Amino acid sequence: MSKVILITGGSRGIGRSAAVLAGARGWSVGVNYTSNAAAADETVAAVKAAGGQAIAIHGDVSDEAATVAMFDATEQAFGKLDGVVNNAGIVAPGSALADMDIARMKRVFDVNVLGAYLCAREAARRLSTSRGGKGGSLVNISSAAARLGGPGEYVDYAGSKGAIDTLTIGLAKELGRDGVRVNAIRPGLIETEIHASGGKPDRAQVMGATTPLGRPGTADEVGESIVWLLSDASSYVTGALLDVAGGR
Numbered sequence: 001m002s003k004v005i006l007i008t009g010g011s012r013g014i015g016r017s018a019a020v021l022a023g024a025r026g027w028s029v030g031v032n033y034t035s036n037a038a039a040a041d042e043t044v045a046a047v048k049a050a051g052g053q054a055i056a057i058h059g060d061v062s063d064e065a066a067t068v069a070m071f072d073a074t075e076q077a078f079g080k081l082d083g084v085v086n087n088a089g090i091v092a093p094g095s096a097l098a099d100m101d102i103a104r105m106k107r108v109f110d111v112n113v114l115g116a117y118l119c120a121r122e123a124a125r126r127l128s129t130s131r132g133g134k135g136g137s138l139v140n141i142s143s144a145a146a147r148l149g150g151p152g153e154y155v156d157y158a159g160s161k162g163a164i165d166t167l168t169i170g171l172a173k174e175l176g177r178d179g180v181r182v183n184a185i186r187p188g189l190i191e192t193e194i195h196a197s198g199g200k201p202d203r204a205q206v207m208g209a210t211t212p213l214g215r216p217g218t219a220d221e222v223g224e225s226i227v228w229l230l231s232d233a234s235s236y237v238t239g240a241l242l243d244v245a246g247g248r
Ligand code: NAP
Pocket: 008, 009, 010, 011, 012, 013, 014, 015, 032, 033, 034, 035, 036, 037, 039, 059, 060, 061, 062, 087, 088, 089, 090, 111, 115, 141, 142, 143, 144, 145, 186, 187, 188, 189, 190, 191, 192, 193, 194, 195, 197, 204
């Protein structure tokens, strides 16, 4: 069955893979981005080439009006939503907590926690059957860092992802009777540009070699899990925290 989905941070990395895999199922995808319009356009073209429909939507998830607008834009283009991927997230350069300034911590929590909660709120408003929605699936992108803690690198980021796990547990219970499933994926070391943005472009390659599977994961390996959680094949799965982390 064709679906309408919105992916925050859908323009690059894990979000892009999920978008293209959704396109291959013939789904329609709102591809949100915040700064890299060229990457968003490339992703839209890739979704269409795969067999789906897509639009690029600019907006920072930590901005309430922008977040509401990205949901509006997706529904105006394609109709009522069936699923949302709460994927946009950032890391700051590796640092001990003792050396972190407040601007860095505020930005990480604004995007990763407040942004994710705003997107989850919009998803709850629009997917819930008691509010006129069709029911559906919300997939929150957490991180293995939520259980590992990110010592010496980013305990701020790890804590922000802990909040995503807790949001998932609570919202799954809150929305179950509204036909909305809520799950989280906790990726491990995945080869995307996020590591370069944290100052270590080869982090996934180097640390991935130490995991039980002996390698980093690919964005497509996470994207497959996202699309499965969006699909009806996972119809009895809610409140789950799914590690896609090569055993790490
Ligand atoms: P990425 O390659 O850096 O891509 C990040 C995406 O998020 C881009 O599309 C970016 O848009 C968008 N974005 C960033 N800040 C945003 C904001 N404020 N509002 C809207 N969009 C924003 O990252 P990734 O590795 O794919 O990570 C995706 C998710 O997986 C994140 O939540 C991350 O924490 C999580 N994760 C990743 C790993 C990993 O190893 N890669 C591991 C665990 C968890 P622009 O192109 O416009 O910048």
